[in-house]
Amino acid sequence: MADVDVPTSHATIRHRPFEDAVALAVGALLVSLGVNLYNRAGLLTGGTAGLAFLIHYVFGWAFGPVYFAINAPFQYFAFRRMSRQFRIKTFCAMVLVSGFSMLHPRFIxxxxxxxxxxxxxxxxxxxxxxxxxxxHRASLGGVNIVALFLQEKHGIRAGKVQMSVDLSIVAASLFVVSPRVLAASLLGALALNLVVALNHRPGRYVGM
Incomplete structure (x- = not known):
């Protein structure tokens, strides 16, 4: 199958390697900070991060390594379906989030x-x-890879796909957390995916 890429045009502005590197670092830092807030409050989220939280809460294993291990199988999907550039950036972002998630507790x-x-x-x-x-043509693996593939290949909004999966995982976590924490987790899942759905739409942003 051909690689999935966004069609380019004369108006398309390509990101330089330095810009991509900065974006990967900043994006991963922000995501890992949110993960740290969730972890300290005992919250749950969706996707592979949600599964990593469940394992972390139940078994006490560190979130970073568990998150990376859960995402590993999805790299096969990325290898078969997504472009080489996307695969490399996604792998780097996953490593950064895993590393930053272990770094934040030392400073916050x-x-x-x-x-x-x-x-x-x-x-x-x-x-x-x-x-x-x-x-910047990257994700954090797992459900994000599938969501972006469906958006670029079939026009299904990535935020809607992510929201459906996230809500299902959070709802299935009732046996792990209290009703109040579950309610807060559901609120967080809605807010997260709403922000993504409103700010990441096909054709709205043409940077590559």
Missing amino acids: HYDRLDAFYAAALGSSVMATGFVVLFR
Whole structure:
């Protein structure tokens, strides 16, 4: 199957390698900060990150390595369906998020963190990071790879695909968290995917 790429035009502005590198670092830093907020508040999210949180809460294993391991199988899909540039950038972003997620606790400490505040702020920060990564032809693996493929190949909005999966995973996590934490997690999932859906649409951003 041919690689999935966004059609270029004379108006398309290609990102330089330095711009892509900065975007990957900033996007991964923002996403990992949101993950840190979620982790400290005991929240859940969707996608492979949500599965990593479940394993982290149940078994006490570090989030970063678990997240990276869960995403590994999705790299096969990326290898078969997505462009080489996308695969490389996505792998780098995954490594950065895994690393940053272990770095934040060394520098950030919370005396008190409300679950709903953490959900609102954490989801907004993560969504911003996702948009930065998406606009530089990268993702964080897992459901993001499938969502971007469906958007570029079939015109199905990535935010809608992500939202459907996220809500399903969070709802299935009722046995792990309290109803209040689950409600905050659902709010965060809605906010995150709403921000992505409003700010990442086919044809709106032409940078490559």
